Amino acid sequence: MSAQNLIYLEKNWLMATSAKDALTHFRKLSPGERKWLLRHHDEEGINNDETWQRDDFDYLIGFYSIVEIAVTVGFVGELSPDFRKRHLPILSDAPVRRYYEVNYQLDLPRRLRERLQTGLGYRLPSSPKLNSFFYEFLELTKLIERDEDLESFLWTLDGGWRDGCSFEKVERALLKTFPLFEAIQTPNEKKSELEHALAGFCKFIQFCEGLASLLSRMEEAPEAAEAMWLAHAYWFRQLDYRIGDNLKLAFKSLARWEVGKKHKAALKRRVSGLTKLMQDISVPPMTKWKTGMPDKKSNAVKKSPAVPERVNMETVEVRSIEPISLREEEITPEKAVAELVAYHGVLSTISVEDFQPLFKIQKNKIKTINKIALEKLLALKASTKKAKLLQQSQEEAGA
Numbered sequence: 001m002s003a004q005n006l007i008y009l010e011k012n013w014l015m016a017t018s019a020k021d022a023l024t025h026f027r028k029l030s031p032g033e034r035k036w037l038l039r040h041h042d043e044e045g046i047n048n049d050e051t052w053q054r055d056d057f058d059y060l061i062g063f064y065s066i067v068e069i070a071v072t073v074g075f076v077g078e079l080s081p082d083f084r085k086r087h088l089p090i091l092s093d094a095p096v097r098r099y100y101e102v103n104y105q106l107d108l109p110r111r112l113r114e115r116l117q118t119g120l121g122y123r124l125p126s127s128p129k130l131n132s133f134f135y136e137f138l139e140l141t142k143l144i145e146r147d148e149d150l151e152s153f154l155w156t157l158d159g160g161w162r163d164g165c166s167f168e169k170v171e172r173a174l175l176k177t178f179p180l181f182e183a184i185q186t187p188n189e190k191k192s193e194l195e196h197a198l199a200g201f202c203k204f205i206q207f208c209e210g211l212a213s214l215l216s217r218m219e220e221a222p223e224a225a226e227a228m229w230l231a232h233a234y235w236f237r238q239l240d241y242r243i244g245d246n247l248k249l250a251f252k253s254l255a256r257w258e259v260g261k262k263h264k265a266a267l268k269r270r271v272s273g274l275t276k277l278m279q280d281i282s283v284p285p286m287t288k289w290k291t292g293m294p295d296k297k298s299n300a301v302k303k304s305p306a307v308p309e310r311v312n313m314e315t316v317e318v319r320s321i322e323p324i325s326l327r328e329e330e331i332t333p334e335k336a337v338a339e340l341v342a343y344h345g346v347l348s349t350i351s352v353e354d355f356q357p358l359f360k361i362q363k364n365k366i367k368t369i370n371k372i373a374l375e376k377l378l379a380l381k382a383s384t385k386k387a388k389l390l391q392q393s394q395e396e397a398g399a
Contacts, residue, residue, distance in 0.1 A: 002077035002126075005070065013066050017145070019059035026090050038099035041159060051160075061100050062145060062231075064091065065108035066138070069227045071115065074126030075134050079116065088116045107230050122223055133218055137228050140210050143203065144232065150207070152193060153200025157238050163193035167242055170197045174243075174250040201250070204235075205274065208281050215285040222286045229284050236282045251275060 014020055029037065037053055046054065064087070070076040090096055091113035100106045115121035124130060144150055156167040173179040173194060183191065183198035191199070211232065218225035243250065251274040 002075075003080070006067075006076045006079070006083070009063070009066060009070060009076070013063045014060075017059045017063070018056045019063045022053075022056040022060035023090075025053055025056060026093070026096075031093070031095060034093065035095040035098070038095050038103070040103045057096070057099065059145070060090070061106060061109050062141075064112050065106065065231045066141070068108045068112040068115070068121075069137070069224070069231060070134065071112075072122055072124060072227050073130045073134050073221070073224045074124050075131055077126075084116045088113065091116065104234060106234060108227065124221060124224060130221060130224060133214065133221075133224065133228075136214050137211075137231075140207060140214065141231065143207055143210075144235075147200070147203060148188060149191075149196050149200035150203050151200070152196035153198075153204055154235060156197050157235065157242055165193040165197055169194060170201070171243060171250075173198055174201060204239075205277075208236075208277055212277055212281050218285070225285045229281075233284075236278075239278070240282055247275075247278060 025037075026034070037050055038057065067076065067079075071079065091109060097110075097113075100109045111121060144154070152162075152165075153170070155162060156165060156170050159167065179194075180198055180202065183195035184202060186195050188196075211228070215225045215229060218228075239247070251271045
C-alpha cells in the first residue's frame with residue numbers, strides 16, 4: 001500500500017501539474033542557467049518566460065513538501081532507490097537549494113533532502129486517522145495550487161504584477177466592500193485581474209479556516225501538524241508582511257459583505273473571529289499547545305507536554321548552524337518561534353518558554369535578542385533531534 005500511495009502522489013502532484021516540466025528544465029539548463037533562473041527577484045526583475053519556468057519549479061518543490069509530509073505521517077513508507085536516484089540530485093543542486101533554502105526559506109524540501117541523504121527523518125506510525133488528516137490536507141492544498149482566483153491573489157501577494165494589477169491596487173480595493181462584492185459576484189470569464197485577486201483573497205481566508213480546523217484536531221500528532229503548517233507558512237508570513245495593520249480593515253470589508261453592515265453584533269463577531277484566525281494561523285500550531293495558552297471558552301489552561309529540563313546555556317557547545325533569520329525589528333515571542341521553526345526546521349520540542357531568557361521584552365515585544373545564547377540553544381536542539389533520530393533508526397534496524 002505504501003508504494004501505491006507514492007505512485008498516487010506522483011500521478012496527482014508531479015505528473016498532473018507543471019512540476020513535471022521542471023524536471024525537463026533541470027536536465028536542459030546548465031548550473032549557471034539554473035542559478036540565474038532561480039535568482040531572488042531583488043537581484044533583478046523576472047521576465048514573463050522566466051516566471052512560467054519558476055512556477056514549474058515551485059510546483060516541483062511543492063511536490064517534495066507533500067512527499068516529506070506523507071513520509072512523516074506514515075502515508076508513504078521507505079522511499080525507493082529509484083525515487084532517490086531521480087530526485088536527490090535536484091534537491092541537492094546548489095541553485096535549487098539556494099532557491100528553496102535561502103530565497104524562500106522553505107523547510108520541508110530541506111528535510112526531504114536530508115532524509116534521502118542520510119536515511120534519517122521523523123516518522124509517525126501509520127494510522128487511518130493520520131491518513132484521513134493527510135487526505136484532508138491534500139484537498140486544501142489543491143485549492144491553493146489550482147484555483148484561478150487564488151493564483152491571482154497569491155501572485156500579487158508575492159510581488160507579482162499582471163494586467164495592471166499589483167498588490168498595492170489589491171490592498172486599496174480590499175479596504176472597500178463594493179469591489180469585493182463585485183469580484184465575488186462576477187463570473188470567472190468576465191473578471192478582471194483585480195477581481196480575480198479580490199475573489200482569491202476571500203478564498204484564501206476560507207483556506208485558512210479549513211487549515212486551522214484541521215490543525216486543531218491534530219494535537220495528538222504535533223509533528224504532523226507542524227509539517228502541514230510549514231507547507232503553507234510562507235503565505236502567512238507574506239500576508240502579515242504585506243498587509244499588516246490593514247488586515248483588520250480588509251476583514252471588515254469582507255464581513256460587511258458576508259453578514260451585512262446592519263447586523264452590527266454579528267459583524268463585530270465575524271471581524272473578531274477572522275482576526276483571531278489569522279493570529280492563530282500565523283504561528284506554528286504547537287506554539288499554543290506547548291505554552292499552555294488559556295482556553296477563552298472555559299478559562300482553562302491546556303496542559304503543556306513535558307519539556308526537557310532547562311540547561312545552562314553557557315555550557316552548551318556551539319556548532320555550525322544556519323544564519324539567524326530574525327528580522328531586526330520588534331516582534332512577538334510567538335512570531336520569533338514561528339520564524340525559527342520555519343527557517344531552522346526545529347521540531348516541536350521548542351516552545352516560547354525556551355526562548356524567554358534570550359529576549360529583552362518590552363510590552364510583550366522582543367526588543368533585543370541574545371544571539372549567542374540563541375545559537376547555543378538551536379545547536380542543542382539540533383543535536384538532540386539527531387540523537388533521537390539515530391536511536392529510532394537503530395531500534396528499527398534491530399527490530
